[in-house]
Amino acid sequence: MQETISALLANYEEAAAIILFVIGLSMLLFHGNLIKKLIGMNIMDTGSFLFLASMGYIENRKAPILVDGLREFEDYINPVPAGLVLTGIVVSVSVTAVMLSLSIRLYRRYHTLNVDEVYLLSRHQLEDR
Amino acid sequence: MDFIRNFPLFTIILSLFSSVLCMLLDGRKAKRYTVCYACVLIALASAVLWYVSATGEPFTYVMGEFPAPWGNEIRAGVLEALLAVVFLTVLLCSVLGGWRFLLIDVEHSKINLYFTLINLLTAALMALIWTNDIFTGYVFLEILTLSSCGILIVREIGRTTLAAVRYMVLNLLGSGLFLLGVVLLYSLTGHLLMVPMRAAISEIVAAEGGVTTITFSLAVLTIGLGIKSGLFPFYFWMPDTYGTATPTSAAILSALASKAYIILLFKIYWRVVGIEVFQQLPIHWLLFCLGIPGMIFGSVSAIRENNIHRMIAFSSAAQTGYIYMGLGMGSPLGYVAALFQLIAHAVTKSLLFLTTPRLARVSGDSLLFQNLQGSGIRDRSAGFFFTLCALSMVGIPVFAGFSAKLFFAVAAVDTGKLGVLFPTMLALAVSAVLNALYFIRTVIRIYTAGRGGADISAPRIYAEEHNDADSGEPLPMSETRSERRSYWVSALILTGMNLFLGLFSWITVDFIRLGLDMFA
Numbered sequence: 001m002q003e004t005i006s007a008l009l010a011n012y013e014e015a016a017a018i019i020l021f022v023i024g025l026s027m028l029l030f031h032g033n034l035i036k037k038l039i040g041m042n043i044m045d046t047g048s049f050l051f052l053a054s055m056g057y058i059e060n061r062k063a064p065i066l067v068d069g070l071r072e073f074e075d076y077i078n079p080v081p082a083g084l085v086l087t088g089i090v091v092s093v094s095v096t097a098v099m100l101s102l103s104i105r106l107y108r109r110y111h112t113l114n115v116d117e118v119y120l121l122s123r124h125q126l127e128d129r
Numbered sequence: 130m131d132f133i134r135n136f137p138l139f140t141i142i143l144s145l146f147s148s149v150l151c152m153l154l155d156g157r158k159a160k161r162y163t164v165c166y167a168c169v170l171i172a173l174a175s176a177v178l179w180y181v182s183a184t185g186e187p188f189t190y191v192m193g194e195f196p197a198p199w200g201n202e203i204r205a206g207v208l209e210a211l212l213a214v215v216f217l218t219v220l221l222c223s224v225l226g227g228w229r230f231l232l233i234d235v236e237h238s239k240i241n242l243y244f245t246l247i248n249l250l251t252a253a254l255m256a257l258i259w260t261n262d263i264f265t266g267y268v269f270l271e272i273l274t275l276s277s278c279g280i281l282i283v284r285e286i287g288r289t290t291l292a293a294v295r296y297m298v299l300n301l302l303g304s305g306l307f308l309l310g311v312v313l314l315y316s317l318t319g320h321l322l323m324v325p326m327r328a329a330i331s332e333i334v335a336a337e338g339g340v341t342t343i344t345f346s347l348a349v350l351t352i353g354l355g356i357k358s359g360l361f362p363f364y365f366w367m368p369d370t371y372g373t374a375t376p377t378s379a380a381i382l383s384a385l386a387s388k389a390y391i392i393l394l395f396k397i398y399w400r401v402v403g404i405e406v407f408q409q410l411p412i413h414w415l416l417f418c419l420g421i422p423g424m425i426f427g428s429v430s431a432i433r434e435n436n437i438h439r440m441i442a443f444s445s446a447a448q449t450g451y452i453y454m455g456l457g458m459g460s461p462l463g464y465v466a467a468l469f470q471l472i473a474h475a476v477t478k479s480l481l482f483l484t485t486p487r488l489a490r491v492s493g494d495s496l497l498f499q500n501l502q503g504s505g506i507r508d509r510s511a512g513f514f515f516t517l518c519a520l521s522m523v524g525i526p527v528f529a530g531f532s533a534k535l536f537f538a539v540a541a542v543d544t545g546k547l548g549v550l551f552p553t554m555l556a557l558a559v560s561a562v563l564n565a566l567y568f569i570r571t572v573i574r575i576y577t578a579g580r581g582g583a584d585i586s587a588p589r590i591y592a593e594e595h596n597d598a599d600s601g602e603p604l605p606m607s608e609t610r611s612e613r614r615s616y617w618v619s620a621l622i623l624t625g626m627n628l629f630l631g632l633f634s635w636i637t638v639d640f641i642r643l644g645l646d647m648f649a
Contacts, residue, residue, distance in 0.1 A: 021309060028302055037298055044305045048312050055316050080321075084264060088308065091271045095304075098275055099297055102282070106290050115294065122291050 013054035021047030032114045034103045038096060045092045049085045056081025133180040134188055136173040137205045137259040140213065144170070144252035148245045156240030160228065163244045167221040170251070174217055178210035187647040189261065198325055202261035208468070208644025212392060213258050215472050218622065219384050219479050220251060226483035226619035227377030229612040234284040234375040243283050250276040250381065257389045263311055263401060264321045266393050270307065274300045277386045280378040281370060292369040299356055299366050306353030313346035314401065323400040334406050343402070347412050350397060358390040360453055361423030364446035368434070371442035376486045379438070380479035383445045388471050391452055398456070399648050408459045417457025417549070421556045423450025428563035436496045437485050440567060441478070444522060447560060448474045454556065455537060458549055461645070462540035468641050469536055473529035473630050480623040481518045483616070487511035488575060498574055505575035512575055514620045519568040521627055524561050529630035534561065536638070
């Protein structure tokens with residue numbers, strides 16, 4: 001038990017990332033409100049990005065930008081995770097934009113953002129087709 | 130001839146350019162351009178297929194000449210090229226066959242944007258087929274999701290908005306899980322390219338450390354892509370999505386988009402984890418155990434449906450179950466059978482989705498079975514093609530569906546394990562009976578008068594439900610000659626492919642086997 005706790009404390013960034021991911025996932029799954037679902041999705045993605053970013057950073061090392069000549073490669077961090085985080089953020093932003101526009105459309109039609117209510121409202125439409 | 134090595138990249142980059150170009154064209158020109166462009170793409174992919182089968186070796190295209198651990202790569206073997214040719218052909222046929230309904234369902238000023246999305250979707254499909262980099266896979270996975278959502282929502286009735294929201298929420302869930310899996314695998318291996326990842330994973334497994342983490346990340350990846358492709362029990366979004374989309378979109382979504390996710394999953398199993406390692410992990414049992422209930426419950430839900438489109442959508446869920454069962458068998462023949470089923474399903478299901486709206490069209494635009502009575506007589510060509518596809522789905526010899534089921538049975542025998550053989554045979558038998566139950570029932574319905582005994586030969590065209598008050602344009606009630614011709618061309622191509630897969634199945638299987646040899 002103590003070992004698990006000390007392992008979690010030693011890797012607190014990864015632990016926080018997974019906790020964030022689970023919070024986001026449960027929001028996306030269990031919240032009826034579409035906007036809250038979207039916020040959940042963003043938290044979930046942030047968890048993944050935190051995981052990546054924390055792995056990419058090593059203490060006492062610098063970004064691999066040459067300022068005063070080339071130093072030992074142990075002095076630099078790996079820049080790839082940061083690049084992946086940036087790509088991921090772009091993807092996440094565009095998905096959020098599309099989802100928000102969908103929410104507007106849904107709201108205009110049903111005057112509610114609660115997905116369960118919308119489902120009930122649309123049910124009778126489905127049956128008469 | 131080495132110039133052909135550039136073609137896989139061309140199929141992705143040119144599709145991205147085309148999507149921008151279609152924004153600038155007007156609707157009809159965009160359609161004409163997309164059709165011509167799809168033909169060019171088929172030619173490019175066929176050239177790659179010819180090249181890799183002639184040289185007998187897969188090739189890797191290194192982007193920007195950055196060597197292996199750093200750069201981004203595209204890889205082409207027989208399997209990738211074959212899938213690209215089949216997918217592009219199905220895409221072309223879907224665009225041709227559903228054109229008439231696109232004019233009805235989509236506002237005329239937005240048709241060019243529809244083709245923008247179709248080209249974007251083509252780029253994503255091609256990238257998922259060719260890529261050798263798992264993060265590129267993630268990016269194009271999201272592009273595929275967004276463009277799928279776009280072609281779904283383009284038909285402006287209320288249900289499509291709801292269907293799109295549900296589709297997107299589930300897909301976002303899947304994407305999030307997939308991203309977590311990719312991040313975990315990257316943290317374990319330190320690579321994103323598939324070849325170095327595989328080397329690192331086999332080292333980890335040989336040292337017997339971190340197997341649990343690999344299993345966990347693979348499980349997360351599998352569930353993520355399983356949600357997106359409609360693995361049991363995540364198939365409940367299918368009927369709303371496929372049932373409300375315009376026919377071209379329904380055909381593309383069910384035959385291509387959801388299958389592209391399975392191809393990516395397959396790639397991860399073979400090229401990232403390595404199939405020897407994968408077969409030691411418990412994940413393939415998970416697939417096997419979820420595939421079989423998918424086959425049964427998908428069919429049971431289809432039987433209970435009263436709407437032909439939703440019935441076919443549930444049948445897609447059942448067919449996806451077959452594919453996952455094949456992946457889960459853990460034998461080389463199981464993978465061959467799963468890939469054959471993937472191709473057979475793409476060819477059959479797309480034609481079904483293109484044909485049912487024609488039956489509905491002569492039945493007062495109703496998709497309910499009681500109104501469809503006798504529609505096969507009112508529109509003879511649609512009835513004929515529907516019957517052919519139904520026979521294929523049930524698994525009558527001569528058609529693709531039969532060969533697929535046969536290969537699953539052979540693969541189950543080949544494993545030599547009773548634990549696989551018995552459930553597979555039972556599931557195949559039960560699912561064949563269930564398939565027959567709802568497809569043959571539908572065929573009988575579209576050719577008979579039903580209880581009322583009314584005159585079924587007269588076409589019933591009622592007032593338009595989709596009539597767009599805003600556009601104010603008169604709707605084409607009767608079909609023009611060119612619309613009819615394009616449906617016939619696409620139906621004949623898809624039926625031809627179906628018969629080819631059924632009658633000469635060994636040719637496709639040889640290609641798949643050759644491809645799998647190159648794939649590892």
